[in-house]
Amino acid sequence: MKIAVLADPLESFKIYKDTTYAMMCEAAARGHELYAFEQHQLVYEAGIVMAHASRIHLTGDSPVWFRRDLPEAMSLYSFDAVLMRKDPPFDMEYIYSTHLLEIAERQGAAVFNKPSAVRNNNEKLSILEFPQFTVPTLVSRDGPQLRSFHAEHRDVIIKPLDGMGGMGIFRVKEDGLNLGAIVETSTKNGTTTIMAQRYIPQIASGDKRILLIGGEIVPYGLARIPQDGEVRGNLAAGGQGVAFELSARDREIASSLAPVLFRRGLLLVGLDIIGDFLTEINVTSPTCFQEICQQTGFNTAGMFVDALERVAESNHNGLQRS
Template sequence: MNLLFVADPLEAFNPKKDSTLAMMREAQRRGFAVWACEPRQLHWLGGAGQAEAGPVQAQCRHVQLLDGAKPWFGDIEHVVRPLREFDAVLMRKDPPFDSEFFYATHLLEQAEREGARVFNRPRALRDHPEKLAILEWPQFIPATLVSRDMAALRAFAAEHGDIIVKPLDGMGGAGIFRLRQGGDGSPDVNLNVVLETLTDFGRRTIMAQRFIPEIAQGDKRVLLIGGEPVPFSLARIPQGGETRGNLAAGGLGVAQALTPADRAIAQAIGAELAARGLLLVGIDIIGDRLTEINVTSPTCFVEISEQTGFDVAGRFIDAMLARL
């Protein structure tokens, strides 16, 4: 079996904790051939004057994963190969979801029309922006406003007193601010400048949410594989007075069993997301509130597996094989 991973450059992987690498290692352990390419290496040629239309192809590298070595992989061969010739194509390009990511999903969708099996499905990636996808399940989310209207954002801040504001295209905790009223009800001294900066003076839509104090116990990443939750989350706990729990912002990752609230949210949305072609989803929960639905390249496989012994990569490969 041949698996193609569409991802960032392999040289940029962190071999100690990369979830895509965990998938690759499990695939190789089962005797599968592991291939990789970058989104920039996808291409399609067709139209009038061309002898043959398509198919979508990529400059692919067939790699052998090495244990305890630097580099951690070796190239076996480099070839241009149609995506439809692989048994499965796994889209694992990290955020941000920018224009090039968007264009890559269209090429991958064309590859689907030509017979390729792509996980997560390209259309589903486009249909579920990671900050906005939660709006479909308002019963699980904190008080939330999505707007670029400065007056509406100020009113939201005044109503809730303690809020988080963030860009819709951020990742790793970038661009997240906490704004708090003073004890006398006065607005945060940075309210205007933060809103002006994030919205670019009303030209860019952002999200505001009521602050959830349970962030002190961690921003929990719950993995859904084939619609079913992994039984452990990774609670990313803020450190050193930081508001953000993101690992990229210095948060401490602690694996823990799912709470009843975690399970209730996962079970309420998991099957529907899977039915839309989202084989792997990472939902973020603070306390008992859903804050994000991550679909582009969910992570935390390694941390959960190392701390609990649960084989997340094995569960993922099993779920993928069940859909081929």
């Protein structure tokens, strides 16, 4: 297959932990051709969505782990698969990219994750579809309403709807210390909608990342355990990643969501679970492949490329029949 990867600059990859790098290594090991391009190289011209993409050759060395051919303009439908692996923030440029990728799909491109599904499944708000798995949650920008939520639940988490890596997350305990300032700051004085949730004490044991690939559950997860008094377990916020076997409750949640999300065109999803509760559904650029593989030996990237090959072949056969 010819696989194109839309990602951040390859030079910025931390290859000892980067999930996109693991995907690329697995694909290259199977003989697939790799191409890469960045957001600014995605264009619509003469009626076609194209990318100024470069062929990538992996060297197996560090820090110079790849060689890059000169870029050339290529239609996205000329690839067997296009991987959307641009990291957040999920800003307007990200949204514009999903629109262009959606047009490319109509022209015959196979894009994973499906651009409309990435755009329509906000990583915080998507959990509201599955209230049977969530703690009490409020989505609002109204200060008095947010204060009433705290008064009812006494210990709450307040977070932005567009955050990443644990940025902008606050815990307000029973004493309500700084609640007013946190609400004003988080809502930008009532102009921005945020999420408040009842605090889950099991965060001390880790914010669990559980991966869904091709509608199937990866048998191991990664618990991101807060360090040094932090309330956030995100690896970007200094959390320690510890692999674990899924519990019965983890599997219950994952097995309920996996087929629903896969039908939407979400080939790779990262569920965040604290204790017994679903807290986020990550669809933009889920990670943790390498940490799980290094600690358990399970080839997560292999499972991903298996699924990619199946779905890309199915897509190709569908286009032939049409």
